[in-house]
Amino acid sequence: MPTTFPRLLLEHARQRPDAPALREKEYGIWQTLTWAQLARLVRQLAVGLAQAGLTRGQHLVVVGENRPRLYAAMLAAQSLGAVPVPLYQDAAGTEFVFPINNAEVMFAVVEDQEQVDKLLEIRPQCPQLAHIWFDDPRGLRHYSEPGLQPLDALIASGAQQEAALGPSVDAAIEATTPDDVAALFFTSGTTGHPKGVVHLHRTLIDRAMAGARFDKLTHDEEVLAYLPPAWIGQNIFSYSQWLACGYVVNCPESASTVTIDLNEIGPTYYFAPPRVFEGLLTSVMIRMEDASRMKRWLFERFMALARRVGPARMDGKPVGSLDRMAYALGNLLVYGPLRNTLGLSRVRVAYTAGEAIGPDLFSFYRSIGINLKQLYGSTETAVFVCLQPDNEARSDTVGVPIEGVEIRLADNGEILIRSPGLLQGYYKNPQATAEVLTADGWYHTGDAGFLDAGGHLKIIDRAKDVGRIKGGANDGAMFAPKYVENKLKFFPHIKEAVAFGDGRDKVCAFINIDFEAVGNWAERRNLPYAGYTDLSQKPEVVELIRDCVQKVNADLAADDKLAGSQISRFLILHKELDADDGELTRTRKVRRGHIAEKYQVLIEALYGGKAEQYIETQVRFEDGRTGMVAATLRIVDTTTFPAMRSAA
Known part of the structure; x- marks a missing residue:
């Protein structure tokens, strides 16, 4: 039955008031918040936000790790008919400027001093950002900025004014419908500015419930919420499905304790x-x-x-x-x-x-x-498009279309989707909306793929990235960079890869080694090294990676369509690709165009036949400082194999 997130919360609080809703590990001890306690907290926050001036249709930015009071702030905003906008907690402050200005955000709830500092830094560029509340007060005692307050003050204000303003919050919850906007998610932005994806209560709850029915989820599940709340994948599992099913969401103490917390909680439902x-x-x-x-x-x-x-x-x-x-x-x-x-x-x-x-x-x-399975979806589809049934899990497919989903293939192989979970549109961007949503309700995914004989969807690559080799022995052959990169990343010693070849006579690649895995490999061979750059250029490591690349080439040779995508030359980058340096999105997707531009000299060396190339690169450290990393990179030729033609 269509509903809204605040109504789901109130229903759980009425039916199971003493059941655990959220747990948070603090100082090594798990603290539990019941559904009744959560409903009370949300009501006080909603009253406090209403008193501060947050009204229906306005946006509330939320930035931080998974924290119960941040979840409560999102529910409080939705209780008023306002719209939460989660942003990536590991993003640089400058990355917040566009979404905050695009959504005309006046209110923000953040986790701690790190996020407060980012917002104060960009405040001159976002003058409308009047109110900032923080959950964790550590390090903020002597801050005296206009509109900056602890979240405790907002809760206290809400408790004080509850008698006067509580009825208006109740009225706002009643007035909110399933077709009202529930959340605004900004895509990772592989090219240009990120786009704000508008989702309704109906779209998110419909897909959450469809996924729950598919896997027979109940309120007895335990979930560990440790991925960025701004990523819709985490949001659908630890917010939308949490409220749809009523299970327990557990928030780790910190990123460094996730493995320990995973062992302690023992989740039943994991993503x-x-x-x-x-x-x-x-x-x-x-x-x-x-x-x-x-x-x-x-x-x-x-x-x-x-x-x-x-x-x-x-x-x-x-x-x-x-x-x-x-x-x-x-x-x-x-x-x-x-x-x-x-x-x-x-x-x-x-x-x-x-x-x-x-x-x-x-x-x-x-x-x-x-019982590890794969699923297929995106921010625009509220995640759940295809899921794998328990006894049909395969590594080369992403599952079957689930309840309510239709899939169609365009003439160019692009996957089109029609589903109750589709976005309402891109915020303030009707042109981009028109490019992906057809008049009759089909969404252009941008992915190329096909349905196999068993009805399972197979993804080849991003449709726009599928190209052709031009010239040389493989002239006209298909080139699917993502497919090649994924095959490389299947090796534990390779963390990241970027393949080039569209419009060129051969395929070349940049590779990042996995520092931990290769470091351990080197230590067992008594191979000394001084950091990532030194280790990546060791002759022994280069040969290790060459062996991986040649195994990928042998695998590609067995594929009629992709035999021409074998890698002829590669180099190991002197630094890890990093979102802070603009090379990856916050969800670790390769920003291919930016990398090609930034490392043009390396691409020219790969295709120019050079044996090595010197490069200097500016990097940004975690504390915001910048520095330079320089190295002479070895360029390696690999063995390619004749295509194994299928029998006629």
């Missing part, structure tokens, strides 16, 4: 991009390499069994009695303890999305009994 699953596995493999010979032998033997038997077992396929018994022993000795170490021992449903996940990585988790 992470592939890089998180890669990081978890890398930490396991590093520990196993340092384990005793007996433990390594046991691990390798049972993992070989798991790879052979585990995925079929997860898919509900028959498994021989001997294999079943051996797997049960492996579960006792290896798989169970491993799931517990990862913090995933209670997971019933785990999803990954945002990037392609490597088949070996995907198979690893499913083989040890973790």
Whole structure:
């Protein structure tokens, strides 16, 4: 039944007042907020915001990690018919200027001193930003800026005025409809300014409930909220579905304690991009390499069994009695303890999305009994478009269209979607809205792909990025950079990759090594290094990465359509690609155009046949300072393979 987020909150508070709604770890202890306590907090915040002047249709910026009182502030804004605008907490202050001015934001609720400093820094560029409330007062005692107050003061003001203004808040909740705007999400902006995606209560709640029905979610689920709240992926799992289902959302103490908190909570419903699953596995493999010979032998033997038997077992396929018994022993000795170490021992449903996940990585988790699946969606679709059924999870698809979703392929292979979860439009940008939404309700995803014989969607690349090789032996061959980059990133030693080749006679690539994984690899070989730049250019590391690239080439050679996308030359960048340097978006998507412009000299060296190239690059440090990183980069030729033609 269509509803709104504040009404969902009040319904949970009425039906299950003492059930936990949110937990936050503070000073090492988990603090619980019940649904009744949350409803009370939201009401006081709503009264306080109303007294401060926030009215229907206005915007409230929210910046910080996942914090119960920030969630409550979003609900309080929605209670007044106002619109929360979550922004990325790790963004530089200058990145806030456009969304704040674009949405004419006068009010902000932030987590701590770091976010306060950013907003005060940009205030001259955003003069309308009159009110800033902060959740964590540490370091802010002596700040005396106009309109800057602790969130406690806003709550106290709301409690004091509740008798007078409470009825108007109740009236505002009643007046808000499912077709009112619920939230404004700014896209990561791979090119130009980010766009504000407008979502209604109806669109977000419809998709949250459709996803819940698909995976049979209940109020008994436990979720760990540790990804940026500004990313709609985190928002749909720990806000929209949280309020739709009434389960418990747990907020870690800090980014550095997420792994510990994951183990303590033991979530039943888990979501992470592939890089998180890669990081978890890398930490396991590093520990196993340092384990005793007996433990390594046991691990390798049972993992070989798991790879052979585990995925079929997860898919509900028959498994021989001997294999079943051996797997049960492996579960006792290896798989169970491993799931517990990862913090995933209670997971019933785990999803990954945002990037392609490597088949070996995907198979690893499913083989040890973790129900890892893939989904497909975007900010504009309220995430849930395609999901994988429990017994049909495959690494090369993103699932089947779920309830309410229609998929159509354009003549150029672009995926078009019609769904109840589509955006209302881009905020103040009717031209961009018209480019993606057709008159009859189809959304242009910009992704190229196709539906396979089983009805599963396969994604090839961004449609605009699919190009052609021009000249040379592969003239006219298709070039899909994202497909190539993902294959490279499937290797644990490669963290990031950027492929070039459209309109050129061959494919070349920039590569970032995974500093932790390669550092451990180097240490086990007694290979000394002094930081990322030094390690990345070691001849031994270059050969390690060359081997990975050539394995990708051999794999591509087996694909009729993409054999021409094999990498002829590559270099390992002297620095990690970073969102603070404008090379990645806040969701870690490659800003291909910016990188090509910034490193034009390296691209010219790759295609000019050079063996090495000197480069100096300005970098921004976490404290805001800038510096220079310089290195002479080796340029490496690789082996490419003849295309293996399919039999006629």
